[in-house]
Amino acid sequence: MGDVEAWDLFSDLPQFIIESILTRLRIRDAVRTSILSTEWSYRWASLTHLVFDDKCVALYNDKGLLEINLIKFITGVLFLHQGPINKFQLSASYLQCCPDIDQWILFLSRCEIKELVLELGEGEWFRVPSCLFNCKMLTRLELARCEFDPLLVLRDSYA
Known part of the structure; x- marks a missing residue:
């Protein structure tokens, strides 16, 4: 059997098997499957568990880069994502407070997210935006180096 025929067999696998394969890959590698063929262009975009860490991008000596x-x-993955997101995990020692995290949480609050894990790097603590309280389906929340504004918590609990 030639390589082309073997590839066709792999591409014709049932969707649930392809999803099973993609969920076992790191998010970076799952996204890279887009280059396999046009049929695989956005197969990764319906993953329900998105786990990000420092290894999602090439390592540089420049922390800012x-x-x-x-x-x-992360913004690109969320922008191209289709369907529900059950779990979003960000474990990044190099990523500290930035407005993009607020935007990601706002986006996730509209996706009926069930699990949210934020483990951010050293330095300034991340102030969790109040839109987190709109995540009504949330069953698991883990925060490291994050803080809430107590006035927002009180205000939103009585709204």
Whole structure:
């Protein structure tokens, strides 16, 4: 059997098997499957578990460049994502407070997210935006180096 025939067999796998394969890959590698063929262009875009870390982008000696590339990667994945997101996990030692995280949480609050894990890097603590309280389907929340504005918590609990 030639390589082309073997590839056709792989491309014709049932969707649930393809999803199973993609969920076992790191998000960076799942996104890279887009180059396999036009049929695979956005198969990764319906993954329900999105797990990001510092290894999602190439490592650079320049911490600022790493942070910029990580932000672009996560924003791009969320922008192209289709369907529900059950889990969003961000474990990034190089990523600190930035307005993009607020935008991601706002986006996720509209996706009926069930699990949210934020483990951010050293330095300034991240102030969680009040839109997090709109995540009504949230069953698991883990925050590291994050803080709430107590006045927002009180205000939103009585709204």
